[in-house]
Amino acid sequence: xxxxxxxxxxxxxxxxxxxxxxxxxxxxxxxxxxxxxxxxxxxxxxxxxxxxxxxxxxxxxxxxxxxxxxxxxxxxxxxxxxxxxxxxxxxxxxxxxxxxxxxxxxxxxxxxxxxxxxxxxxxxxxxxxxxxxxxxxxxxxxxxxxxxxxxxxxxxxxxxxxxxxxxxxxxxxxxxxxxxxxxxxxxxxxxxxxxxxxxxxxxxxxxxxxxxxxxxxxxxxxxxxxxxxxxxxxxxxxxxxxxxxxxxxxxxxxxxxxxxxxxxxxxxxxxxxxxxxxxxxxxxxxxxxxxxxxxxxxxxxxxxxxxxxxxxxxxxxxxxxxxxxxxxxxxxxxxxxxxxxxxxxxxxxxxxxxxxxxxxxxxxxxxxxxxxxxxxxxxxxxxxxxxxxxxxxxxxxxxxxxxxxxxxxxxxxxxxxxxxxxxxxxxxxxxxxxxxxxxxxxxxxxxxxxxxxxxxxxxxxxxxxxxxxxxxxxxxxxxxxxxxxxxxxxxxxxxxx
Numbered sequence: 139x140x141x142x143x144x145x146x147x148x149x150x151x152x153x154x155x156x157x158x159x160x161x162x163x164x165x166x167x168x169x170x171x172x173x174x175x176x177x178x179x180x181x182x183x184x185x186x187x188x189x190x191x192x193x194x195x196x197x198x199x200x201x202x203x204x205x206x207x208x209x210x211x212x213x214x215x216x217x218x219x220x221x222x223x224x225x226x227x228x229x230x231x232x233x234x235x236x237x238x239x240x241x242x243x244x245x246x247x248x249x250x251x252x253x254x255x256x257x258x259x260x261x262x263x264x265x266x267x268x269x270x271x272x273x274x275x276x277x278x279x280x281x282x283x284x285x286x287x288x289x290x291x292x293x294x295x296x297x298x299x300x301x302x303x304x305x306x307x308x309x310x311x312x313x314x315x316x317x318x319x320x321x322x323x324x325x326x327x328x329x330x331x332x333x334x335x336x337x338x339x340x341x342x343x344x345x346x347x348x349x350x351x352x353x354x355x356x357x358x359x360x361x362x363x364x365x366x367x368x369x370x371x372x373x374x375x376x377x378x379x380x381x382x383x384x385x386x387x388x389x390x391x392x393x394x395x396x397x398x399x400x401x402x403x404x405x406x407x408x409x410x411x412x413x414x415x416x417x418x419x420x421x422x423x424x425x426x427x428x429x430x431x432x433x434x435x436x437x438x439x440x441x442x443x444x445x446x447x448x449x450x451x452x453x454x455x456x457x458x459x460x461x462x463x464x465x466x467x468x469x470x471x472x473x474x475x476x477x478x479x480x481x482x483x484x485x486x487x488x489x490x491x492x493x494x495x496x497x498x499x500x501x502x503x504x505x506x507x508x509x510x511x512x513x514x515x516x517x518x519x520x521x522x523x524x525x526x527x528x529x530x531x532x533x534x535x536x537x538x539x540x541x542x543x544x545x546x547x548x549x550x551x552x553x554x555x556x557x558x559x560x561x562x563x564x565x566x567x568x569x570x571x572x573x574x575x576x577x578x579x580x581x582x583x584x585x586x587x588x589x590x591x592x593x594x595x596x597x598x599x600x601x602x603x604x605x606x607x608x609x610x611x612x613x614x615x616x617x618x619x620x621x622x623x624x625x626x627x628x629x630x631x632x633x634x635x
Contacts, residue, residue, distance in 0.1 A: 150467030154325070158318050158478060159302050175511045176243055176490045178313040182400040188413035190319035190397050192421065193480065196326055200425060201473050206449045208429030212359040214371035218594075219422045221381035225388050226415040230408045232628060233389040236561060238404040239625060243494045245395045245557075252560035252626045253568030255499070260572050262495035264553045265392050266488060271545045272393075273484035273521070274528035277303075281529060296529045299478065304522025307482040308515050312400055315482045322478060329472025330424050333453065336461055337431040341438065348434035357430055368590035379594035382601055383543065386550035390557050393487035432456060485525060489517035547593040548586070551600015552578040558601070559608045561628050564620070566612045574608020 173179055207215060236248055246265070250258035281295035307314060341348050352358050364372045388394055388411070398407040432452060436443055446455050457469045493514045502509070552575035559566040559574065578600040585591055585599055623630055 144467075146464060147467035147470065150464065151471050154471040155298075155302050155478075158322065159305055161314075161318055161321065172243070172493075172507050172510045172514075174313075175514055176312055176486075176493070177396065178316060178400040180241070180400060181402055182313075182316060182406070184401065184406045184409035184413060186316055186320050187397050187401055187406070187410040188417065189323050190316045190483070191394065191410060191414035192417045193319040193323045193326070193483070196323070196418075196421065196480070200422070201326065201330070202450055202453050204422065204425040205429035205432060206452045208357065208426040209433045209452055210429075210449055211371075212357050213426055214359060214362045214373075215376065216360065216422060216426050217371075217373060217376040218380040218384070219419050221377055221384045222388070222418055223415045224377070224381050225385040226411055228385060229389045230411055232561060233557070234398060234404060234407050234411070236626070237395065237398065238407060242399065244392050244491050245390055246392070246491065246495050248626075249556065249560060252623075253566075253571055257556065257568040257571055258495060258499075260575065261390075261553055261556060262392075262491050264549050264575075265390070265491055268546055268549050268553075269391065269393050269484050269488055270521070270524060270528070273481055273488065273525035276480045276484070277525055277529040293530060296526055300481075300522055300526030300529070303478045303481045304485060304519060304526075307486055307522070308518040312396065312486055315486050316397070316400065318478075318482065325468075325472045327421070329469040330421075330428065332465055332472075333457065333461070333469055334424060334428045334431060336465065337428070337435050337456070340460070341431065341434050348431050351434045351437060352430045355433070357433055367595065368592060370592045370594070372592065375592040375594040379592065379596070379598045382554065383547060383550050383594060383597040386554035386597055386601070387546065390550075390553050391487075392491050393483050396487050396490060397483075428453070435460075481525065485518055485521040488521040489514050492517050492521070544593050547596035548579065548582050548600070551582060551597040551602075552576075552604045554597065555601040555604025555608060558605055559612075560626070563609055563612075564623060564627055564630065565617055566609055567615050567617060569615050570608045570610075570612030571604075573611050574604045574606075577607045578602075578604030 204215075237245060240247070240251065242248060244262065246258045246262040249261045277296060277300055281299060285295045338345050338348060349358075362369060362372045363374075365374070366372065367375075369375060398410065401407040401410060429452075435456075442459060443455075446452065454470060454473065457466050461469065493510055497513055497517075498505070498510060502513075555578055556571045556575050559571045581603040582596045582600040585596065586593070620630075625631060
């Protein structure tokens with residue numbers, strides 16, 4: 139049994155990080171326009187964007203957290219993956235047409251067109267809170283690995299990953315994010331398959347033994363039809379509540395939307411989203427199967443887990459102690475690939491929202507393109523520093539597989555409710571939408587504080603309260619003229635002469 143991170147491992151992981159940094163930096167363009175830096179010039183095709191969207195989901199949080207979860211539980215949480223497929227058509231045919239019609243940089247520009255400036259700023263601020271926390275969490279996960287396998291202090295591990303990822307994202311912009319995502323996704327999938335196959339090969343009897351043992355232990359249970367609202371992974375919580383949570387992410391989160399905005403047409407954006415939904419199902423299935431295989435593997439070798447520092451570190455622990463050789467370095471590199479991809483996209487989206495929705499809109503509305511690109515580069519450095527610092531506190535959120543979902547569940551409902559008010563109603567106004575969003579957040583917070591309810595329901599509650607209260611409150615204030623809403627409300631198009 140191997141117990142140390144070798145020089146070869148260091149060379150593989152270090153070489154990989156350097157390769158990605160160099161590749162991303164090659165997309166640096168002197169004199170790039172804002173559209174080129176933030177949106178890749180709006181020239182991307184569906185396939186690389188779809189892979190980048192999958193990479194946005196496949197950070198080390200998933201890579202480590204999902205196998206750790208299925209190792210200790212079962213497959214009930216896997217149903218949240220199918221919620222993605224249910225949400226995709228809604229985003230494709232309700233949300234994307236609005237965004238593509240106006241060539242927005244951020245989705246929150248729509249909120250100003252439909253409502254007013256304060257609604258745009260509130261929506262963008264909610265995104266900054268959600269995605270800023272996510273960037274910290276996805277940086278923390280691979281830092282655990284580096285700390286576990288090398289003995290480096292957690293702070294040093296966080297700093298190494300944060301600095302390199304921020305560097306190439308700052309130089310290359312959105313094109314660097316997408317094309318490094320494609321590379322890193324390839325490495326990630328290779329690492330997943332390697333771990334899964336090696337683990338199965340070392341179980342006496344192989345896949346058959348793993349299946350029967352896991353089934354007998356209840357580790358393959360998929361459906362939980364409990365009506366208890368406190369059941370975290372019930373069918374209703376994951377499909378209905380989780381479906382609303384996923385819908386909010388896919389439809390209102392700038393880190394996802396910015397990828398759609400890079401495509402050359404609405405059709406390409408829809409294809410990218412559909413491919414994302416289709417690819418993510420088998421990828422997540424392999425991650426769950428990996429946890430099952432590890433459960434069976436360590437059933438025959440329980441003594442090998444005595445030095446495991448935490449369940450979330452199970453995958454890198456297995457790789458370091460039980461895989462060995464060059465494969466260990468490659469798999470650890472694939473885990474870094476997962477989180478570097480997500481972090482780069484997150485800080486790029488955070489910078490875009492900060493630059494477009496706040497800096498340009500409020501403070502410097504008429505500056506040159508190069509000025510905004512420069513501010514964007516500086517903003518990328520700033521957000522990278524914030525994420526790196528915040529990652530040091532991510533361990534306080536519990537198991538990493540659900541850490542981001544817990545944070546997101548409080549804010550996803552209000553922001554989705556605000557967008558739905560704009561897209562589906564003619565009467566809603568900005569004041570009603572903002573107050574409705576505040577009431578939705580309060581309702582979710584009280585639910586989490588006073589009731590034993592699965593956090594997957596929080597987005598559903600927040601969306602419902604925001605939509606209903608925002609609509610009713612809008613009757614108090616003034617409404618926009620019908621002619622002003624053409625193209626901004628679903629089904630309300632300018633009449634042809």
